[in-house]
Amino acid sequence: MAAWRRLARGQWLIPTGTILSAVARDGEIVEPPMWNGVTLPMPMPINSAALDEEAALLMLQWYEPHEWYRLHFGPGINRNAIMARAAASLASRHGY
Numbered sequence: 001m002a003a004w005r006r007l008a009r010g011q012w013l014i015p016t017g018t019i020l021s022a023v024a025r026d027g028e029i030v031e032p033p034m035w036n037g038v039t040l041p042m043p044m045p046i047n048s049a050a051l052d053e054e055a056a057l058l059m060l061q062w063y064e065p066h067e068w069y070r071l072h073f074g075p076g077i078n079r080n081a082i083m084a085r086a087a088a089s090l091a092s093r094h095g096y
Contacts, residue, residue, distance in 0.1 A: 005017060005049045027089075029042055042062070044062070
């Protein structure tokens with residue numbers, strides 16, 4: 001399960017603070033989040049907060065490393081550790 005909280009109004013007219021969840025496996029969305037019966041497009045907006053490690057890793061995959069400083073993570077997520085995992089994964093995918 002991956003979960004995000006909306007931090008601010010954005011391109012979707014979803015109230016701030018709404019929690020959206022999706023089913024994710026192995027770094028891929030299996031069942032995307034829905035809002036009022038409508039499947040939401042991915043990736044989640046950069047102004048969303050990842051509430052668990054799966055959501056955090058997905059956010060880090062979706063955005064370029066030079067944008068990672070803009071990402072928000074919920075309490076209990078070790079920002080440095082999750083970013084190190086994502087960087088290692090990115091490096092192995094690109095053969096670094």
